[in-house]
Amino acid sequence: xxxxHSKSGFDITPLSRDxxxxxxxxxxxEAYRITQKAGTEPAFCGNLLDNHKDGVYVCVVCGLPLFxxxxxxxxxxxxxxxxxxxxxxxxxxxxxxxxxMVRTEIxxxxxxxxxxxxxxxxxxxxxxxxxxxxxxxxxxDKGAQLPPESxxxxxxxxxxxxxxxxxxYFAGGCFWGVEHYFHRGPGVVDAVSGYMQGHVDHPSYRQxxxxxxxxxxTVKVTYDPAKITxxxxxxxxxxxxxxxxxxxxxxxxxxQYRSGIWYVNEDQxxxxxxxxxxxxxxxxxxxxxxxxxxxxxxxxxxxxxxxQEYIAKNGASCHVKDPW
Numbered sequence: 463x464x465x466x467h468s469k470s471g472f473d474i475t476p477l478s479r480d481x482x483x484x485x486x487x488x489x490x491x492e493a494y495r496i497t498q499k500a501g502t503e504p505a506f507c508g509n510l511l512d513n514h515k516d517g518v519y520v521c522v523v524c525g526l527p528l529f530x531x532x533x534x535x536x537x538x539x540x541x542x543x544x545x546x547x548x549x550x551x552x553x554x555x556x557x558x559x560x561x562x563m564v565r566t567e568i569x570x571x572x573x574x575x576x577x578x579x580x581x582x583x584x585x586x587x588x589x590x591x592x593x594x595x596x597x598x599x600x601x602x603d604k605g606a607q608l609p610p611e612s613x614x615x616x617x618x619x620x621x622x623x624x625x626x627x628x629x630x631y632f633a634g635g636c637f638w639g640v641e642h643y644f645h646r647g648p649g650v651v652d653a654v655s656g657y658m659q660g661h662v663d664h665p666s667y668r669q670x671x672x673x674x675x676x677x678x679x680t681v682k683v684t685y686d687p688a689k690i691t692x693x694x695x696x697x698x699x700x701x702x703x704x705x706x707x708x709x710x711x712x713x714x715x716x717x718q719y720r721s722g723i724w725y726v727n728e729d730q731x732x733x734x735x736x737x738x739x740x741x742x743x744x745x746x747x748x749x750x751x752x753x754x755x756x757x758x759x760x761x762x763x764x765x766x767x768x769x770q771e772y773i774a775k776n777g778a779s780c781h782v783k784d785p786w
Contacts (some may be wrong), residue, residue: 635711
């Protein structure tokens with residue numbers, strides 16, 4: 463068979479039936495039922511549903527990277543959901559007319575294993591919801607050594623190509639404006655509104671607004687360090703909002719609107735603290751003290767879908783300054 467390569471550099475040549483059978487024989491019964499018999503796991507029971515770590519999701523059968531944590535969102539359906547695949551070439555679509563309805567089944571492009579279905583009720587920018595079975599996937603943390611079958615053709619140094627991105631978290635008042643402008647930064651891959659640093663799991667906007675959960679409205683920024691530095695993101699963040707306002711920003715007040723930088727490693731912590739010292743010494747804010755909190759990042763909970771790209775979708779105005 464003529465070799466096939468995806469746009470991201472992976473071998474997606476379809477495997478023979480015998481090769482797939484040998485790989486599938488190593489699966490546990492549930493993974494075999496789902497991937498080889500087009501089964502579906504019960505809602506809210508999959509082990510990857512609430513996985514919020516950064517990393518890549520590969521086919522449990524052949525190891526082909528299928529989805530990235532950067533595109534995962536909480537759909538509320540009970541199954542892991544993504545708004546786009548790792549690479550469109552890695553997922554095959556097939557009409558499924560079973561159970562008295564017509565749906566679009568998704569399969570691994572390399573081994574043909576059943577993954578789930580795709581629907582047209584997802585968030586921007588694709589408007590699609592890839593609904594996956596946890597048992598059809600295997601997750602690798604960002605930076606983890608991947609097996610050969612999960613690497614691009616030329617190796618890639620042990621990590622899949624999509625993991626050359628990095629993540630940063632910023633809280634600067636209402637997340638609508640902060641997300642809107644981070645989206646437009648050169649080198650920014652994605653920006654998502656959500657909640658962080660609180661003590662309630664899966665908080666809703668209504669809960670956060672009670673000012674009792676400890677969460678701050680936060681934007682998760684996924685970026686390409688080769689195109690934009692963390693320092694530049696810090697500069698943009700401090701341009702967007704007033705870091706001297708305690709537990710408020712413009713007309714919005716309360717703990718959820720506090721200024722904060724939630725770092726994911728010691729390098730981010732060091733850069734954030736050093737930049738705050740620079741700003742303080744510069745006299746930019748006069749006698750006003752910078753009250754921005756710098757803390758280790760806790761769990762990021764994506765906000766409800768209607769909050770995502772709110773300004774772009776609704777044409778709302780915002781006091782946040784354009785930093786670009």
